[in-house]
Amino acid sequence: MSDPDHDKAKPTEIAGLCGEELTRLAREQLAQGSGIARDVYKDALRRGRFEPEAYGLRASAAAQWRERFALTLPRVVRVVSEESETGTTAKAVLALSDDLECECVLLPMGRERSTLCVSSQIGCKMGCQFCETARMGLLRHMHTAEIVAQLLVARHVLGWEFRNVVFMGMGEALDNAQHVLPALRVLTDQLGLGMSQERITVCSVGNVDGILQLAQLGMKRLNLSISLNAGNDALRSALMPVNRKTPLAALQEVLLAYPQRSNFVLGVNYCLLPGQNDSAEHAREVAEFCRPLGRVMVNVIPYNPGSVPLTRAPTEDEIDAFIAALRAHGLPVRRRVTKGRSVMAACGQLGNVQLRVQKKASGALAGR
Numbered sequence: 001m002s003d004p005d006h007d008k009a010k011p012t013e014i015a016g017l018c019g020e021e022l023t024r025l026a027r028e029q030l031a032q033g034s035g036i037a038r039d040v041y042k043d044a045l046r047r048g049r050f051e052p053e054a055y056g057l058r059a060s061a062a063a064q065w066r067e068r069f070a071l072t073l074p075r076v077v078r079v080v081s082e083e084s085e086t087g088t089t090a091k092a093v094l095a096l097s098d099d100l101e102c103e104c105v106l107l108p109m110g111r112e113r114s115t116l117c118v119s120s121q122i123g124c125k126m127g128c129q130f131c132e133t134a135r136m137g138l139l140r141h142m143h144t145a146e147i148v149a150q151l152l153v154a155r156h157v158l159g160w161e162f163r164n165v166v167f168m169g170m171g172e173a174l175d176n177a178q179h180v181l182p183a184l185r186v187l188t189d190q191l192g193l194g195m196s197q198e199r200i201t202v203c204s205v206g207n208v209d210g211i212l213q214l215a216q217l218g219m220k221r222l223n224l225s226i227s228l229n230a231g232n233d234a235l236r237s238a239l240m241p242v243n244r245k246t247p248l249a250a251l252q253e254v255l256l257a258y259p260q261r262s263n264f265v266l267g268v269n270y271c272l273l274p275g276q277n278d279s280a281e282h283a284r285e286v287a288e289f290c291r292p293l294g295r296v297m298v299n300v301i302p303y304n305p306g307s308v309p310l311t312r313a314p315t316e317d318e319i320d321a322f323i324a325a326l327r328a329h330g331l332p333v334r335r336r337v338t339k340g341r342s343v344m345a346a347c348g349q350l351g352n353v354q355l356r357v358q359k360k361a362s363g364a365l366a367g368r
C-alpha cells in the first residue's frame with residue numbers, strides 16, 4: 001500500500017512505507033546491504049533519522065541506499081504558541097518540498113497529555129463556511145510520506161510529545177483517502193511508530209466514499225468523527241456544500257453501516273455559530289440525527305472567527321444553553337475548550353489564503 005504518487009525517478013520516501021514494504025523494496029532494488037532494512041526503518045520512524053552509513057555497510061552499499069531511499073522532513077517555517085491553564089497550544093507551519101505549506105497543531109489535553117492535529121491536504125475544496133482553510137481552495141493532496149512526516153518533525157525536530165493524533169488539520173482527510181489510508185497503516189506499523197489505533201481519530205465532513213474505504217481498511221479500533229454542524233439539510237447545505245451531494249439521510253446510512261467495535265463511540269463535531277445553528281430547535285434536530293447511530297459523543301466547538309468571520313464567537317451563556325439543550329435530549333456532550341485562537345491555531349483557523357493567491361499568480365494550482 002505504498003504511495004500511489006511515487007515518482008520512480010526520485011528516491012522512495014521511507015515515511016510513506018510500512019516496514020515490510022521497505023524490506024521488500026530494499027531486497028528488490030539494492031544489490032547489497034538490504035539486510036539492514038528493518039533497522040533503517042526503525043531509526044527513520046522512531047528517531048527521524050536516515051543514516052545508512054551507520055550500520056557498517058560498504059560505502060557503495062550506503063550510497064545505493066541513498067540513491068533509492070530518502071527521509072525528507074518538511075522544513076519548519078515558524079512555530080507560534082499560546083499558553084493556557086491546560087498547557088501550551090502550538091502551531092507549526094511546515095514547508096514541503098515544493099514550498100507549499102501545511103500546518104500541524106499540538107493541543108494540550110490536560111494531565112500533561114497532548115494530541116497532534118495533522119493536515120492531509122494543502123487547502124481544501126469542501127468550502128465549509130466557518131473554516132479558514134476553505135478560503136484557500138484545494139492546492140493539492142498531501143502524499144503519504146508528507147502526512148507521516150508531520151509526526152516525525154513534531155517529535156524529533158520540535159521536541160513535542162503527544163499520545164494521540166487527529167486528522168483535523170487542513171483538508172478533508174477522506175477526500176485524500178488514497179494517501180491517508182496508507183498513512184494510517186504506517187502510523188500503526190509495529191516496526192515503526194507503532195501507534196495503537198485507539199489513539200488515532202479520522203475526522204470527516206461526511207465523505208461517503210471515503211468512509212466506505214475506511215471501513216474496508218478493517219482497522220476497527222480507529223476512532224471516527226464527523227463534522228455535523230446542522231441537523232437539517234437546508235442549514236447544513238448552506239454551511240457545508242458537501243451536504244448538497246450527501247444529504248443527512250445518506251450520511252446517516254453510511255454511518256449505520258460502518259463496522260463498529262463493541263465500545264465504538266462516533267464523534268459528532270458541532271461548530272457552534274451564534275444566531276445560526278444554536279437554537280433549541282437545532283439541538284432537537286441534532287438529537288434526531290444522532291438517535292439511530294448508536295453511541296455518540298457530541299463535541300461542541302465554539303466558533304473561532306477566521307480572517308473573514310462568518311459571525312462572532314459564541315458567549316459562554318450561549319454555549320452553556322446549547323449544551324444543556326442537547327443534554328436534555330439525552331445526548332452525551334463534551335465542550336471543546338478553545339485553544340490557540342490568538343495564534344490562528346484553533347479549530348477552523350488553519351490555512352494561509354495568501355498561498356492560493358501566490359500559486360494562482362504562478363499558474364501552479366492543482367486545478368482541483
Ligand code: SF4
Nearest residue numbers: 124126128131134171
Ligand atoms: S472544515 Fe475541514 S472539510 Fe471543511 S473546509 Fe475546513 S478543512 Fe475542509
